[in-house]
Amino acid sequence: MERHATIADVAALAGVSVGTASKALNGRGSLREETRMRVREAARQLSFEANAGARSLHSGRTYTVGMITTDTIGRFSIPVLMGAEDALGAGEMSVFLCDGRDDPIREQYYVKTLLSRRVDGMIVTGRRTEARAPIGANLPVPVVYAFISSADPGDCSVVPDEAGGARKAVEHLLAVGRTRIAHITGPEHHNSARVRAAAATERLAEDGLSLVAPPLFGGWSEVWGRQAVGILLAGRTEFDAVFCGSDQIARGVCDALRAAGRRVPQDVALIGFDNWDVMTEACQPPLTSIDLDLEGLGRSAAQMLLAAINGSPSPGRHAHPCRLVVRESTVRESTTVLLP
Amino acid sequence: MERHATIADVAALAGVSVGTASKALNGRGSLREETRMRVREAARQLSFEANAGARSLHSGRTYTVGMITTDTIGRFSIPVLMGAEDALGAGEMSVFLCDGRDDPIREQYYVKTLLSRRVDGMIVTGRRTEARAPIGANLPVPVVYAFISSADPGDCSVVPDEAGGARKAVEHLLAVGRTRIAHITGPEHHNSARVRAAAATERLAEDGLSLVAPPLFGGWSEVWGRQAVGILLAGRTEFDAVFCGSDQIARGVCDALRAAGRRVPQDVALIGFDNWDVMTEACQPPLTSIDLDLEGLGRSAAQMLLAAINGSPSPGRHAHPCRLVVRESTVRESTTVLLP
DNA sequence: ATGAAAGCGCTAACAG
DNA sequence: CTGTTAGCGCTTTCAT
Numbered sequence A, B: 001m002e003r004h005a006t007i008a009d010v011a012a013l014a015g016v017s018v019g020t021a022s023k024a025l026n027g028r029g030s031l032r033e034e035t036r037m038r039v040r041e042a043a044r045q046l047s048f049e050a051n052a053g054a055r056s057l058h059s060g061r062t063y064t065v066g067m068i069t070t071d072t073i074g075r076f077s078i079p080v081l082m083g084a085e086d087a088l089g090a091g092e093m094s095v096f097l098c099d100g101r102d103d104p105i106r107e108q109y110y111v112k113t114l115l116s117r118r119v120d121g122m123i124v125t126g127r128r129t130e131a132r133a134p135i136g137a138n139l140p141v142p143v144v145y146a147f148i149s150s151a152d153p154g155d156c157s158v159v160p161d162e163a164g165g166a167r168k169a170v171e172h173l174l175a176v177g178r179t180r181i182a183h184i185t186g187p188e189h190h191n192s193a194r195v196r197a198a199a200a201t202e203r204l205a206e207d208g209l210s211l212v213a214p215p216l217f218g219g220w221s222e223v224w225g226r227q228a229v230g231i232l233l234a235g236r237t238e239f240d241a242v243f244c245g246s247d248q249i250a251r252g253v254c255d256a257l258r259a260a261g262r263r264v265p266q267d268v269a270l271i272g273f274d275n276w277d278v279m280t281e282a283c284q285p286p287l288t289s290i291d292l293d294l295e296g297l298g299r300s301a302a303q304m305l306l307a308a309i310n311g312s313p314s315p316g317r318h319a320h321p322c323r324l325v326v327r328e329s330t331v332r333e334s335t336t337v338l339l340p
Numbered sequence C: 001a002t003g004a005a006a007g008c009g010c011t012a013a014c015a016g
Numbered sequence D: 001c002t003g004t005t006a007g008c009g010c011t012t013t014c015a016t
Helices: A007-014 A018-026 A033-045 A052-059 A077-090 A104-116 A162-175 A191-206 A222-234 A247-259 A277-282 A294-309 B007-014 B018-026 B033-045 B052-059 B077-090 B104-116 B162-175 B191-206 B222-234 B247-259 B277-282 B294-309
Strands: A064-069 A094-099 A121-125 A143-146 A156-160 A181-185 A241-244 A269-271 A289-291 A316-320 A323-326 A337-339 B064-069 B094-099 B121-125 B143-146 B156-160 B181-185 B241-244 B269-271 B289-291 B316-320 B323-326 B337-339
Touching: A007 A018, A007 A033, A018 A033, A052 B052, A064 A077, A064 A104, A077 A094, A077 A121, A077 A294, A077 B094, A094 A104, A094 B077, A094 B094, A121 A294, A143 A294, A156 A162, A156 A294, A162 A191, A162 A241, A162 A269, A162 A289, A162 A323, A181 A191, A181 A222, A181 A247, A222 A247, A222 B277, A241 A247, A247 A269, A247 A277, A247 B277, A277 B222, A277 B247, A294 A316, B007 B018, B007 B033, B018 B033, B064 B077, B064 B104, B077 B094, B077 B121, B077 B294, B094 B104, B121 B294, B143 B294, B156 B162, B156 B294, B162 B191, B162 B241, B162 B269, B162 B289, B162 B323, B181 B191, B181 B222, B181 B247, B222 B247, B241 B247, B247 B269, B247 B277, B294 B316
Parallel strands: A064 A094, A064 A121, A121 A143, A143 A156, A156 A316, A181 A241, A241 A269, B064 B094, B064 B121, B121 B143, B143 B156, B156 B316, B181 B241, B241 B269
Antiparallel strands: A289 A323, A323 A337, B289 B323, B323 B337
16 A cells, blocks of 8 residues: 655656646646656656645635535435536536434534535535525535525525426326326425425416315325325215325325226326336336426536535525426326426 | 634634644643633634644545445445445544446546545445456555455455345245245346345255246346246246345235235245335335345445554455345234344 | 745644 | 744745
């Protein structure tokens, strides 16, 4: 295990001063081409990599951003994280990852750590779309909230347009000729469940319609989806479509409907939410769903952060549009189609 | 947005020299308690956080490790990552995350980036358990491979004991009285599929038994699980248990068996692999599975890295044991039981 | 075109 | 007990 070479080692090997070596390596100043090459060769030979910490003492920048997940890293934070990593990587920035584990103490510890490492900015993300307390007041670096949002309306937050997504779901069901729509979703204390239910109701009202029954709030799981169908069938309500708050619920609904002898989509059109491949593909038939475009959201958040770092912040709450992805649970024989 | 305060600012505000301020803040040297408090108070007032980069110029350490995923971050790398983050966090270390995206160029770029940032060590992980080319030769910092392994047997790799896991699965089926066991698994070109199939076969042979049919290689999906049951039923082979290479396959198998009128577990005992909650919980009945303990694996890898950083490397390949998790797909009416 | 020297923020000797 | 000084690795004037 070799030691790290310093620029002094390189200079010595090339027979020049450190100042010259620095210029040669960074393409500054005016040097003889021959000298430049000699230094470059020495650096290569020693596997020299400039010490970023020392370097940032001058530039004041670290080309690093911190990413804090408030709760545990999971299915929702990953795509956000990847999208952000993508956009930041293009800007030659690295990402520090910090897993908050729903622990405010841990979170504050990480904020301090990131600040001491002089990150150029921070992205805060999490599993729920609920607004949360700002991660700190008057921080010396810009912060962007992605997926979750900050309770301070002056902070920059990028959130999925869940209401818009729910409206798209309803519009699609209407477009394929369904009017007797039921809604099965997650726990009422989840912001997402409430927002989506409200938006669906509202969109139906615009066409003079309403849900065939009040929204069924429960859990986000397949098990709940199956139970909910039981409840729906036990009531005498007729329905020709079900809009579900998650793909897992939809999958459960689908299985239960089939077990009860109802065909999807002929008798009942079915649409989920999240566009989670594991569920949409395994569902019989494949499931139409609403995609949150989390990767795009993460990318967008990162771009706003980069802009803020460069002096052009985008304060406020930014809604990132959802996408409808049509599959056979709403339209027979369709090949998969993406609509904007 | 305030600027970062320097220790000079703190010293000035407290009316002492920077040297004294440094000692006060780090608890070194001998200072009057009053002075120490005065400096601390000044630091607090200015929200001073020592510049980690400048600090590491002296210590030579950054208290940072880099984590590179060879392929994209996903369901398998997350728990590894979290386990590692856990163990490293306890050692006051931060994690740099780099997403390799299966691109060797990208990967090498990240290795350089991490080295220039003077990480104290690196963890390399990925989605497949296959051995991969070392990430670099003769690097100046220790490297541990987690989940995946390095092709160089001298490198430190921590991998799940998949063969042991497959043996546990078979032993459990034998323990609940099944002897006519089928095996449905992923693509044959996947190392995991081959290893698990071979180990299952071998374990049966130790009891003078064999699989009722050659392993059915296909995909890792539910769809393939359902298809495979069709194949199995079309042949005239009798079977009283199915060991599946993944939980998704098992879930598909379960659905198809039920559709064919076979009861799980009465007619056919069913066991999966991965212990992925989404599948094991939604399966009817809940699915017995083999848990790779990826979080423990990540933790273990991180501990080895910490040890290596402190001068005690653990070269070679280390197998991390799998755990059997019993649910109702193999045992009726059981509450969930964990076996070692 | 090149070298010498100052300084980024911090710590650690060494004086006083 | 406290201040001064040197130096970590690098960049950037300013001389030469």
